[in-house]
Amino acid sequence: MSARTTDVAIIGGGLIGAWTAFFLARRGQRVTLIEKGVVGAQSSGVNFGNLRLQGRFPGQYPLSLRSQALWEDFDALIGEGCEFEQTGHLYLAYDEEEHAKLEGYAKVSESYGLAIERVGPADLRRRWPWLGERAMAATFSARDATANPRLATPAVARAAARHGATILENTRVTAVDRGGEGFSLTLADGTRLSCGALVNCAGAWALEIAERFGETAPVFPAGPPQFVTEPFPYRIEPSVQAIDGSVIFRQIPRGNIILAGYPRTAADPQANRAPVPPAKTLAAMRALARVAPMLAQCHVIRVWSGIEAYLPDMIPVIGPSGTTPGLFHAFGFCGHGFQIGPGVGLCLSEMIVDGETPTPLEPFSIERFRTATAVSEKFKKEFD
Amino acid sequence: MAEIVIVGAGPAGISAAEILVANGLRPILIDEGARAGGQGYRRPADGLALDMNKLMGSEAGRYAALHARFAALRPQIDYRPQTLVWAIDGKRLHLLRDGRTETLDCDKLLIASGAMDRIAPLPGWTTPGVFTLGGAQVALKDQGCLIGSRVAFLGSSPLLALAAKQYRAMGAEIAVIADTTPFSAKLAAMPALLGAPRTLLRGLWYMATALRAGIPMLNGVTPVAVEGDGRVEALVLRDGSGRERRFACDAVALGYGLKPETQLADLAGAEFTYDPDFRLFLPKIDGFGRARPGLYLAGDGVRIGGADAAEASGALAAHAILSDLGRPQDIAAIRPLARRVARLRGFQRGLAQAFAWPKQQIAALPDSVTLCRCENVTIGEVRAAMAQSLGPVEVNRVKAMTRCGMGRCQGRVCGPALQEIVAAGTGQGGESAGRLRGQAPVKPIALAAAEEPA
Secondary structure: OOEEEEEEEEEOOOHHHHHHHHHHHHOOOOEEEEOOOOOOOOHHHHOOOEEOOOOOOHHHHHHHHHHHHHHHOHHHHHOOOOOOEOOOEEEEEOOHHHHHHHHHHHHHHHHOOOOOEEEOHHHHHHHOOOOOOOOOEEEEEOOOEEOOHHHHHHHHHHHHHHOOOEEEOOOOEEEEEEEOOEEEEEEOOOOEEEEEEEEEOOHHHOHHHHHHOOOOOOOEEEEOOEEEEOOOOOOOOOEEEEOOOOOEEEEOOOOOEEEEOOOEEEOEOOOOEOOOOHHHHHHHHHHHHHHOHHHOOOEEEEEEOOOEEEOOOOOOEEEEOOOOOOEEEEEOOOOOHHHHHHHHHHHHHHHHHHOOOOOOOHHHOHHHHHOOOOOOHHHHHHEO | OOOEEEEOOOHHHHHHHHHHHHOOOOOEEEOOOOOOOOOOOOOOOOOOOOOHHHHHHHHHHHHHHHHHHHHHHHHHOEEEOOEEEEEEEOOEEEEEEOOEEEEEEOOEEEEOOOEEEOOOOOOOOOOOOEEEHHHHHHHHHHHOOOOOOEEEEEEOOOHHHHHHHHHHHOOOEEEEEEEOOOHHHHHHOHHHHOOOHHHHHHHHHHHHHHHHOOOOEEOOOEEEEEEOOOOOOEEEEEOOOOOEEEEEOOEEEEEOOEEEOOHHHHHOOOOEEEEOOOOEEEEOOOOOOEEEOOEEEOHHHOOOOHHHHHHHHHHHHHHHHHHHOOOOOOHHHHHHHHHHHHHHHHHHHHHHHHOOOOHHHHHOOOOOOEEEOOOOEEHHHHHHHHHOOOOOOOHHHHHHHHOOOOOOOOOOOOHHHHHHHHHHHHOOOHHHHOOOOOOOOOOOEEHHHHOOOO
16 A cells, blocks of 8 residues: 655546646645546536626626636646637526616626626617527626636646646545644555645535535535537527526537526436436527527537536635635535636635635635525526 | 337337237337338338339348238327437437427337447548448338449448349449458358358348359458549459459448447436447347336347347337236247347347458548548547547547537447547457447437427
8 A cells, every 4th residue: 555645635626626736736736636537527527618707696706807817818828728719798688677687797797897788679689680589688798708618627637737736537535534734535546645735626526525524515416407409500609698597508610509508407426417307408499499599490419417516505615624724625616617617726726825815715615504504596596 | 007108110119019909008109210110121102113022022021011010000009100209208208290399108118219330431431422231221212212323332241232132123233242351250150140041041142143243242351442522433442362442333332230229228227238249338138128127128229130030029028018017928929039039139149240340440540531420520539639648538538528429410320430449549448438328319309399389
């Protein structure tokens, strides 16, 4: 049985773990990233690929904007591409109530410095002629973008490895203990790994590690119904979202339409299953045809989902453990972790190396679950 | 009364329905096709004057008998042609009929979904004029059309000679019948083939006919390329002695044997296991075709066995349904059926060894060859993705990285070849390459299909 030492061990090779490993390795830390399967295979690899800035939780904007700057610099930072397309995000309202909500979101976005363009009914169909008749107002944010989630995480992990990080795929952690000044991990092959700091970003599997150190969060696994269509002539540049949540879609330049919808479906992380009920696929197909009637004869070729970790207040856990110095959590991204992934990795690396990060992360503390938590409106809307 | 649904109206589905009807049940028979018969016994479009006796040759009697049986059966079942099962959610089938979706709940589900050609790519295989062997036969039986006037048959299958014979009977000129399997390998498999002498003799007879007609018949060839600028002009091969030969033709039919269409079984929750003889992942079944409680699989859709095995396995599955419904077992009927299925499927297993899937030839293909025609992914792109650090070593992951198998056909065409390229890339066996996971829809469906009736 061999024993090794590393400065930081990261459990979970998703997008968060890969970016954290990347930034730590760049700062000269010895980093070991441990992944039970292969990097970026779970929600990091099967999500919709939205780098959306509009309509986020207000307290998240500093993190979100910092993260977007990293996505914008992805190719230079990482050394390969991930189909990053900065084509903007179009948020659609279909009645007055939705319009008022849109305006509320826009004011929040603007207060953090995001440029939001308001588009009335006449301009809507002039600029996006494929829109159906019923849309009455929209906001457009040009800085919003999309990327290919299947490519992003492995690319970041490769870059981390080039900076010296050790990436262990197909490796399970069987035990985590306090040891010396830090932690002692046992891997499935019996290897012992000692580390000064430990990052828990194990996604839908993260709770077990938190509970090992006497803290918890009401996290549960679920996945959105998603589908992709055959290629269709490229007309729809921005990613498009109806504010009622019925449909979020984008078209990639090669022509396929990618769609994610609500409500989400409970998933099974043990059996590694995230089913897509056909009834939800049909509902999403109807919703898409309403928003973009020209797609009526476009064919759906495949549905899929993934296992994401959700929390009832619909905001993630990011930051130091409340019980154990040297332990950091980043999980429960509630279906919107892709955009903030690079920023979360950067902040965690700063907390570990510098002891602090300039980005405010208080709202994301795991400590909030010591008392009863509020259930978000979004949560009620987005689940069955 | 329990709702029994049979998917697929080929020999397996029809035989199963007959037995259920004979026992006082009225199954629902769902058929993606417009007319019952499946692929092998496909009937021409109405109003098409096609001499099916001439076309079916020695199988004409069986062809006529199956259609006569179906005509007698039809009033006693709920037959739903032109109906696609696009998704399965537990006991609920999601159907597409007349461009609209609907659901159907069932207690017992028998899937007899048939088979499709297994494709080995070669340089130029996406040139217009290249067909699967099955496609070439469908064009003939369904529409009375030939895929070309001078046709080359390439692959590794006894059906090459059969299809060539049908094509010649309908007026086509045959450029060559070229088999990638060396003749010695076929001889070595003879003992396994003796289990089904009728089929074996039929195969030998077709070959003899072709030889008499002066058609070049080559064994042990290595395909080089399909040539042609926007249209097939020639098939280039290296023959058994290594000499390059060029056969002018205007169409090529590729036949490397069949693979079961297992997507529906996958969606219905069947477990899969790797079959090293066929080099395919196949659903696990018991001797009757039970895959899991309430789910039965029969015909070429679960194990390649040919039309006669499909009939017998469909009947066996129907007996299993009856038994699971608490009816007494008809042992006298079941025993010979089980023997027949075992013998005929054993024969096909022998065929799979005699007419080998050319895995080494696929692994040796140049980087420039298109592997996934839906997404236009080359073999080189797959190899490059696998070669990078943290690169994929399993088909689903390769698909995620390269889009190979992600398009309209969902890997039904490129899947088997992808599996060999991935297996060769890892240096492990075919099993380690993994199985492309199935997801709905089984075939593409238009957004408009989801519209609710006004």
